[in-house]
Amino acid sequence: MNALLQSTPRGLYCPAGDFYVDPRVPVERAVVSHAHSDHARWGCKRYLAAQKSEQLLRMRLSPDAQFHFLAFGESHAVNGVKLSFHPAGHMLGSAQVRIEHRGQVAVVTGDYKLGDDPTCESWQPIHCDLMVTESTFGLPVYRWPSEQVTMAAINEWWRANQAIGKCSVLYGYAIGKSQRLLAGLDSTVGPIYTHGAVEKGVQAYRRSGVRLPKTTYVGTIRGKHDWSKAMVVAVPSAHGTPWMRRFGRASTAMASGWMAVRGSRRRRSVDRGFVVSDHVDWPTLLQAIDACDPDRVWVTHGYSAVVARYLNEAGRDAQAIDSGLRTEQDEDAAASLATDDGSDADTDGNSERETPPAP
Amino acid sequence: MIDFAALYHRLDSTTKTNEKIAAMADYFGLANPADAAWATYFLSGGKLRRLVPTKLLRQWAAEAAGIPSWLFDESYQSVGDLAETISLIVPPGESREEMPLSLWITSKLEPLKTLSEDQQRDAVLEIWQQTDPQMRFVVMKLITGAFRVGVSKRLVTRAIAQFAQTSHPDITADVVSHRLMGDWQPSAAAFQRLMNPDVEDAVVSQPYPFCLAHPLDTAAGPGALGSAHEFLAEWKWDGIRGQVIRRQGQTFVWSRGEELMEGRWPEIEAAAESLPNGTVVDGEILAALASGQVLQFAQLQRRIGRKSIGKKLLAEVPVIFHAFDLLEEDGTDIRDQPLAYRRQRLEAVVHQVDHPHLCLTQLITGSSWADWSNIRETSREMNAEGLMLKRRDGRYDVGRVRGNWWKWKVEPYTIDAVLIYAQKGHGKRSSLFTDYTFALWQGDTLVPFAKAYSGLTDAEIQQVDQFVRKNTKESFGPVRSVTPELVMELAFEGLQRSKRHKSGIATRFPRILRWRHDKRPADANRLSDLLELLPSE
Numbered sequence: 001m002n003a004l005l006q007s008t009p010r011g012l013y014c015p016a017g018d019f020y021v022d023p024r025v026p027v028e029r030a031v032v033s034h035a036h037s038d039h040a041r042w043g044c045k046r047y048l049a050a051q052k053s054e055q056l057l058r059m060r061l062s063p064d065a066q067f068h069f070l071a072f073g074e075s076h077a078v079n080g081v082k083l084s085f086h087p088a089g090h091m092l093g094s095a096q097v098r099i100e101h102r103g104q105v106a107v108v109t110g111d112y113k114l115g116d117d118p119t120c121e122s123w124q125p126i127h128c129d130l131m132v133t134e135s136t137f138g139l140p141v142y143r144w145p146s147e148q149v150t151m152a153a154i155n156e157w158w159r160a161n162q163a164i165g166k167c168s169v170l171y172g173y174a175i176g177k178s179q180r181l182l183a184g185l186d187s188t189v190g191p192i193y194t195h196g197a198v199e200k201g202v203q204a205y206r207r208s209g210v211r212l213p214k215t216t217y218v219g220t221i222r223g224k225h226d227w228s229k230a231m232v233v234a235v236p237s238a239h240g241t242p243w244m245r246r247f248g249r250a251s252t253a254m255a256s257g258w259m260a261v262r263g264s265r266r267r268r269s270v271d272r273g274f275v276v277s278d279h280v281d282w283p284t285l286l287q288a289i290d291a292c293d294p295d296r297v298w299v300t301h302g303y304s305a306v307v308a309r310y311l312n313e314a315g316r317d318a319q320a321i322d323s324g325l326r327t328e329q330d331e332d333a334a335a336s337l338a339t340d341d342g343s344d345a346d347t348d349g350n351s352e353r354e355t356p357p358a359p
Numbered sequence: 360m361i362d363f364a365a366l367y368h369r370l371d372s373t374t375k376t377n378e379k380i381a382a383m384a385d386y387f388g389l390a391n392p393a394d395a396a397w398a399t400y401f402l403s404g405g406k407l408r409r410l411v412p413t414k415l416l417r418q419w420a421a422e423a424a425g426i427p428s429w430l431f432d433e434s435y436q437s438v439g440d441l442a443e444t445i446s447l448i449v450p451p452g453e454s455r456e457e458m459p460l461s462l463w464i465t466s467k468l469e470p471l472k473t474l475s476e477d478q479q480r481d482a483v484l485e486i487w488q489q490t491d492p493q494m495r496f497v498v499m500k501l502i503t504g505a506f507r508v509g510v511s512k513r514l515v516t517r518a519i520a521q522f523a524q525t526s527h528p529d530i531t532a533d534v535v536s537h538r539l540m541g542d543w544q545p546s547a548a549a550f551q552r553l554m555n556p557d558v559e560d561a562v563v564s565q566p567y568p569f570c571l572a573h574p575l576d577t578a579a580g581p582g583a584l585g586s587a588h589e590f591l592a593e594w595k596w597d598g599i600r601g602q603v604i605r606r607q608g609q610t611f612v613w614s615r616g617e618e619l620m621e622g623r624w625p626e627i628e629a630a631a632e633s634l635p636n637g638t639v640v641d642g643e644i645l646a647a648l649a650s651g652q653v654l655q656f657a658q659l660q661r662r663i664g665r666k667s668i669g670k671k672l673l674a675e676v677p678v679i680f681h682a683f684d685l686l687e688e689d690g691t692d693i694r695d696q697p698l699a700y701r702r703q704r705l706e707a708v709v710h711q712v713d714h715p716h717l718c719l720t721q722l723i724t725g726s727s728w729a730d731w732s733n734i735r736e737t738s739r740e741m742n743a744e745g746l747m748l749k750r751r752d753g754r755y756d757v758g759r760v761r762g763n764w765w766k767w768k769v770e771p772y773t774i775d776a777v778l779i780y781a782q783k784g785h786g787k788r789s790s791l792f793t794d795y796t797f798a799l800w801q802g803d804t805l806v807p808f809a810k811a812y813s814g815l816t817d818a819e820i821q822q823v824d825q826f827v828r829k830n831t832k833e834s835f836g837p838v839r840s841v842t843p844e845l846v847m848e849l850a851f852e853g854l855q856r857s858k859r860h861k862s863g864i865a866t867r868f869p870r871i872l873r874w875r876h877d878k879r880p881a882d883a884n885r886l887s888d889l890l891e892l893l894p895s896e
């Protein structure tokens with residue numbers, strides 16, 4: 001066990017500072033890396049998070065909780081432990097948590113990616129003694145195409161659908177992925193509409209100062225409407241529901257890192273799968289670890305055991321700190337957003353699913 | 360090759376038959392004849408002889424990706440498909456050389472088998488450098504002989520016909536099937552012969568569309584059909600439906616999937632030699648002993664899918680054509696005649712031929728629905744699936760028309776069993792535990808007896824998946840043993856003794872009927888309950 005951080009069934013714990021980072025259950029004091037539901041748990045007393053995630057966290061956590069926000073790079077002492085947030089590049093406000101105590105530095109990456117994303121600040125390497133990294137896509141089969149290539153393919157798909165009079169429905173997680181997709185859409189192609197859960201995220205992004213193309217919430221359209229030129233950005237759980245009927249003839253696509261694998265694409269039963277991920281792929285995971293060059297690596301959230309074994313064989317001191325494999329479903333659930341507007345709600349339901357505790 | 364890879368992905372992304380046919384027809388319209396010939400060959404199931412051992416491909420892919428072999432294996436386990444794992448794991452190629460499909464095959468792929476291991480390695484690495492993941496996937500499917508894209512040979516013939524008909528309306532799918540017969544080798548000339556507008560050559564082999572039976576609601580019974588006297592009854596056999604054609608001194612055996620089954624049933628082809636020219640017989644291909652006793656489908660299965668049939672197999676699993684209808688006599692289409700007439704003419708033809716591999720299917724005597732209902736209960740002893748009821752004065756319909764032919768199946772067997780092992784699905788379900796092994800009690804132990812994949816809803820599959828993740832006892836490679844807690848009701852069509860199975864019994868078409876949330880594991884059936892269901896021998 002590390003003096004600075006401990007892996008406990010409730011989550012990562014800093015004994016010196018008496019706080020948890022992204023706890024799995026409600027605790028007294030939570031340091032939160034980002035607003036996705038498997039990192040920002042409901043029910044904690046006090047939350048400490050990056051300033052840029054304020055709008056999103058206030059939207060989904062209890063207003064009774066006490067919040068404290070720090071700008072990126074700003075330090076704050078918690079019981080003598082020096083704590084600061086640094087961009088993780090995963091989504092708006094997503095942060096790596098840097099923890100320093102008695103000359104030792106630990107960094108918890110939360111979810112992160114290295115590629116371009118117009119909706120959030122880019123990941124930065126932080127030199128540290130202990131790095132706790134996610135590994136959602138920690139297999140060498142995951143290798144992301146460039147942002148430009150994929151967004152160009154999405155815009156091309158939209159035009160092709162218009163040409164045959166079909167509405168384009170693009171699925172992405174309600175916060176993070178959807179807004180990143182919106183930012184990459186070519187708004188000269190046609191009108192852009194949003195699912196209710198996505199629109200809430202859009203509003204929070206706009207309040208946070210992120211520029212996004214003009215969107216119209218689908219729910220404000222009443223009666224007969226021509227959807228044949230439209231792009232609709234929706235949550236995956238809307239697929240195959242009566243909500244979809246209004247669009248008439250539609251082509252559907254899913255944007256997710258899981259779409260890199262044919263089996264996942266087919267299981268979704270959508271017309272197209274676009275590989276767009278907000279997590280590190282295999283090459284950038286290794287690149288990030290090299291850039292931070294920690295003495296020790298803890299691997300969590302995904303292919304932990306595989307990545308830890310690989311790093312060990314490559315000469316790093318690495319261990320898996322959980323046994324839970326993050327699956328496609330867990331990802332959907334984690335990224336879903338609790339909404340209160342009945343019919344448009346993201347109905348995946350099990351959004352608070354726990355990762356199984358370490359054995 | 361770019362077009363062919365694009366065709367693959369277009370076919371792979373739809374389940375709709377019409378879209379698949381359109382995709383292929385578009386390709387044929389675009390491709391030069393040599394490429395179209397190779398595409399026809401691969402799409403209809405043709406393979407290249409094993410070019411490079413897969414063990415070597417795995418090894419080289421791991422090397423090219425700079426990863427240890429165990430990590431390749433982990434990745435393969437997760438992806439579930441070798442060609443796809445390789446195409447994803449090897450870094451994307453730099454250039455993408457455009458070369459027609461036929462040249463790819465003749466200048467890059469076929470030569471692989473004559474190369475030394477080192478040369479093969481260089482050639483494969485070069486292929487990887489010249490392909491992006493999408494094209495590489497298709498190339499690796501061809502190299503590993505695992506190219507399958509969910510189209511039948513019949514669908515390919517329909518697509519070729521659709522393309523050909525834009526200029527030559529007489530070229531039907533049946534004409535194309537006829538021309539693809541024999542040891543069809545892909546070449547530009549061979550493809551051009553498929554497109555020959557003079558279709559005289561193909562008339563001789565043309566089958567009639569099959570008449571298909573409508574299922575009878577087993578709960579309601581046949582009462583609503585009218586009087587039993589208006590019907591003939593036969594066993595509903597569990598074999599392969601076939602149409603035997605004898606014309607101009609040639610024999611053709613078609614399957615219900617309307618594929619020509621050449622050389623697959625030599626006994627039946629031999630029997631058909633004695634049929635007069637201008638005869639077409641409808642019936643069922645069954646594995647059967649000389650005594651006439653029909654064997655279980657599992658026996659027939661040993662002969663299905665084999666291109667060449669060895670002497671040993673021919674001796675062990677002889678087949679008989681059970682004729683039940685006559686569609687053409689003396690070159691005249693008699694399908695509009697009533698069944699009673701056709702049956703009478705069929706009997707005359709079959710008696711005249713008098714061949715041990717061509718017999719008349721037995722008519723079941725009975726004078727009331729009740730008689731037949733009782734006889735139906737004995738179907739399993741006959742290795743039949745139930746009864747066929749056919750209207751005496753009915754014509755031979757095209758397709759599944761309600762009214763003249765009814766299939767009256769026996770109820771499936773059902774049993775409550777405990778889920779003890781789970782495995783991730785492949786392909787479409789590679790991230791979920793969807794393949795289950797079920798067990799029955801013998802004393803205090805649970806003995807595995809059947810695997811089942813289907814029958815649950817997507818939501819239930821998710822629930823079982825979560826259960827498996829939380830209740831794994833041990834992992835043996837991809838298989839997890841789980842706490843025996845879930846009870847499901849399984850249905851299956853048949854049962855037979857088997858030495859290969861721990862339980863001593865093999866089940867046919869096992870499937871999950873429903874999840875018995877109301878039952879505890881102790882309430883599941885015992886192995887002895889299953890043994891009691893075995894047909895007496």
Ligand SMILES: [Zn+2]
Nearest residue numbers: 034036090111
């Ligand atoms: Zn996240």
